[in-house]
Amino acid sequence: MKGITVKYVCKRFFSALFTLWVALTFNFLLPRMMGGDPAEFLASQTALGSAEYAQQVREQFGLDKSVFEQYIRYLGGLVRGDLGVSYTNFPIPVTEIITQAIPWTLLVVLVSTLLSFLIAWIIGTLAALKKGSWFDNLAVGTSFYIQSIPYFWVGMLLVMGLGYHLGWFPMGHAMTPGAELSSFWAKAGNIAYHACLPVLSLVIVSLAGRMIMMRSNILQVFSEDYIVLAQAKGLRRGKILTKYALRNALLPSFTGLMLSLGQAVGGAIATEIIFSYPGIGLTIMNAILSHDYPLVQGCFAIIALSVVAINFLADLIYPLIDPRVSLD
């Protein structure tokens, strides 16, 4: 009944593997349903633009083979960790482009997700504790207001206001282009400085919903009988809050946190476009615009992998924090 069994882990693992396979298959099919012939596109980019060139490209990337054969090659490549070669950045392998982009995305999205949850939990709990007070009204009111603002507009306002007009923060890029940063700390500082606006924009838009959710979770738990009984038992306020209220209220949030972390890799396309931030999002955007199949597929494969992996991890952790979850 308690503790994680080998059987449970295996079951979860194979279920995750299956999910991943389905996602990767769609990943193979979708770009091919997008329309437009990448070979023609590449050929048109060259001075020649000839049919011979297009045919050559097709042969080079295996596009002349049947779809099934392409699929088998694609899966085989994935197993070996080979995501192919980018069309537009020929001959750079897709894996190399992705490894360069991923740290930037992870930095911005992870920091903003964790910050946003942390702040949301604190404000949500305080608002619930002081339900009906000016603080609660202010927090809830502001949240609904922010909630109704489209994300890209928040991003643009920040670039315009704090970036362009006030000049407090850089308007784009992950580091100052061409800057000579010798020491580690100077480099880290420069990176953090550039990450400020993207992180801020992501925190602002995601905070409201999470805050409201935490607040209502806490309020819901407060109305439970076991809280009344905990009070009747003469427990101290701090004990009731931590062991009987917060713990139970955080459980639904944990699912939300894990889902957000899973989406971290692919979750910031708009951010990266607005702040011209060189992460996965910007890479995907450019790859789609230039019909770069291998790169699009590679990015989506990595995203699918991270979503499935984090969910698998969540499945393993959840029974440990909520004993009611069945392990079968």
Added chain:
Amino acid sequence: MENREIVLSVKDLNVRYTADRGEVQAVTNVSFDIHKGEFFGLAGESGCGKSTVAFSIMQLLKGAARIAGGSIQFNGRNVLAFTKEELRTFRWEKSSMVLQSAMNNLNPVVTIGSQLMDAILAHEALPRRAAQERARELLKLVNIDPARIKAYPHELSGGMRQRVVIAMALALRPDLVIFDEPTTALDVVVQYNIIRRIQELKRRMGFSVLFITHDLPLMLEMCDRIAIMYAGRMAEIAPVERLLEGGAHPYTRGLLQAFPSLVGPRKELRGIPGSVPDLITPPAGCLFYERCAHRQEDCLLAPPALEDLGGGHSCACRHMLSKEVG
């Protein structure tokens, strides 16, 4: 009964709920005493204010509810004047409570042992080991295998969960245990077992009981005295023997006729027609007037006061029924 020590004394208790339309007079001028070792029942239909009385004693009213007047004395000390810390120690050390729903009384993500130990450790400076040993003994007390101490609430049946809460209620050997409809969510067989267990523990440990339910036949079997509330007011307080003879208040009489008897002769069951008056704008006279079979004109003057009839029996009615009627 009269000369026994009084544990709890509620005098002229008034509780009001703030609602959109005005104030709900949830409890009005309720008075009663519970003696040491007494099994005291509080009955009445849903919404009559019986749970509100219990929550007032434990000072657990919240939100829209407030105590608008009266006093609650526990062992001669005024509960309403307690400081925060005095209240914290009063709760559970002097008076504990078993709440209505067996399903939600325990935190679902904490083991029952840990929840038992929380109750003990909040009041006594014990090493964890000793507290755990106490928790095991408490489980034995209510016939649960002490090995289950590591179990989570969802791993126990509804009856077992309620027994865990009862064990918890006895953890600090309080003078009074309040049971607020402890068996409503349970089936009849489990209900019977739990009631028997409560009676047995009471006999052994000597605490007083305030038992709240709308199940009058159950009460007649267990209690020493029963108080009957109607629309936030006390209708009648009587020793069980007196109620078995029919009671003096027309409402009591009506309630007694609304339940089938397992042992007595077959009789026609009669409900009480009508419904409870609106407690935001209550009528001027007796609140039971509209539904009363014995009403007379002077009942409309003012709500009748509780009148002491001696022998622990009191009744609030201008035209009390004698034993023969009904």
